Amino acid sequence: MLTIKDLATINTRLDCIEELLGKEKLFFEVGKYIGGFIFDIDHLLAQFIHCGKSASVRSAQSLIMNIICLKKILEQCPLLGEACNRYENELFKAIATNLNNSELQKLLEEIERILVEDVNYCKLNRF
DSSP: OOOOOOHHHHHHHHHHHHHHHHOHHHHHHHHHHHTTOOSOHHHHHHHHHOOOSSOOHHHHHHHHHHHHHHHHHHHHHHHHHHHHHTSOSHHHHHHHHHHTOHHHHHHHHHHHHHSOTTOOOOOOTTO
16 A cells, blocks of 8 residues: 655545535434445455356355345445435545446446356455
C-alpha cells in the first residue's frame, strides 16, 4: 500500500470523514450498505483473473461461488451509490458515479440471466 503524500488528496479524505461524522443518519445508512460487502473484493476479483492449470470439480465450484459472491456485491452497488450521492463531498459523488455505472448493472443482469434464481451462497472461510 502506498503512503499518500498529496495534500489535496489527504484534505479531500479528511473532508469525507468530517462529512460522515456530521451526518449521522447517512453515516449509518452507508455503513449498512457497506456491511453488505461481506467479501474481500480484491481477493474475489483476483480469483477471476487467476487461471488454473486444469479444470476440476473443485475449481468449478469455486468459480460458481465467486460468481454468486460477485452477484451479491453488484446488488449492493446502486444502494451504496444512492447513499453516497446524498453527500456533498466530491469524493462521495465520484464513488456514487462509479457505483451507478451502467456496466455494473449489465453485468448483474447477465449473472441473473445465467444463475438459477434460488441459488444461495455460503460464507466460506477463505475470504
